[in-house]
Amino acid sequence: MGPVEHLHMSVFSQSFSPCGRFLAAGNNYGEIAVFSLSSALSPDATDLSQTPILTFTAHEGPVFSLFSTDSHLLSAGNGEISAWSWAELIKRNTKAAWTRRPNYKSSLEIPEINAMTVNPTENSLVIGGGDNNIHIMDLESGVFKSVLQGHTDYIHCLSVREREGEILSGGEDGAVRIWDHRTGQSVHCIEVYKYEECARPQYGKWISCLTTESDWMLCGGGPSLSLWHLRSMSPTSIFPLSGCQRQANFYQDMILSVGEGQCVSHCLLGGEVKAQIPCTPHSLNTLALNLNSTDNRVLTVGGSSHQIDVFTNLSYRTFSLSF
């Protein structure tokens, strides 16, 4: 990994281990690096503790999505999903537990997988990618149960509402579709760019970030980041952030959002931007909050740089992990 490759590296995805002591990050070269958070955050941390304890090539294509279940790390790249046992990764054993590929219609080109999430009630993995469809795979048996069709362009992001049993997906065609996971039918379709207050035609109509919490949904991308009330299907607040947001999270009473722009934006639910914290990468792709552990409760962001910024206190960047 020469210096030129370091310069051109982008971090696309992150995931914390179930114990909360390790962070896995995936980059555009198909590599996954595992960092030990407990040693990087300990009082006697050195420069070495800010480098990965393990780096390995997981896929041939970029790793766009990572997800951790209770025991495994699932990584998506080059149209396939691999599972790695966390216990094995900590012991530096890089053998995949399993690798599966959804049934794509065309065998000529392999669509990439952009987003993965788990539906805990059904114990199924929901995958969305370049073939405009959402595939649902049962985690225990590995069988691909169903395909949700409806999007007319590739899917950027997914979210699951457990209580109502719904899957939400946002795509390049500008539509946020709400699917019922049992029937596999699209219950609602919100075309965000058609709402005047959200639309930003100069950026496009694609939706690249989607997250839900009880009755509220955040979505953004081409149109401005907006907070929607799902029961009434109406936008309640629009956030005046320049640049397209790529990932947003609800945290306590705030909204954290990253995207184009060298900062993490803290916004209030009312629509005002409370703070913008600067960070190293020039454009951010992923934001992850470690809520699994009480000791290493950090926020990490990664983007178009080989460095991943770690925030122990949300107000400022503490240090950076380096790929």
Place this chain on the structure above:
Amino acid sequence: MGAVTDDEVIRKRLLIDGDGAGDDRRINVLLKSFTKWCNSTGSPEEGFTQYQRMLGTLAQCEFSMGKTLLVYDMNLREMENYEKIYTDIEQNITSAHDKISECKKEIQRAKRIRKNRQEYDALAKVIQQHPDRHETLKQLEALDKELQQLSHIKENVEDKLELRKKQFHVLLSTIQELQQTLESNVTSEAPPHHNTSSSMLYGGKYTCGDHPPV
């Protein structure tokens, strides 16, 4: 056993010697002068002065002993004082810890409340954009009334239309019948009995006199 106590003795003596270098020497000098004074062969004045000198050194020794006792007392009391302060500070630390955890819980609660309030505000903003329910109900009522009135009017107009249609139908049919009878009259030259029968049809509105047979 003997070596330990010797070490102790040596250590103690070195300590004591370090403190009052004169004391030990003073006691030795006192003993020597005492033995010399007991075995003295000089004059009684010399003996008396020596005796006075010995009393003086004895007083000095007593004085330094008293001083060290007082210092020892003071040290004990200082130690107690420090112990008290130490326990006080420990208590303060624990109470501060408790307060901090209480405050953290408070802040979590306050954040939740703030979040709920903001959600409420956001929804309220959307709701405000929609018109008031009472007004819309009133508008609906007014529209209902208008609708009823208009349907009334429509019914009336339709009834009138029906009536007129029927009247015109009757008129046209009687005209046709009259035509037929006139034609049959022309062909058969029968007496105009039909006129009376046809006049009974429309209730005497048109008398035979008005329509003389052609």
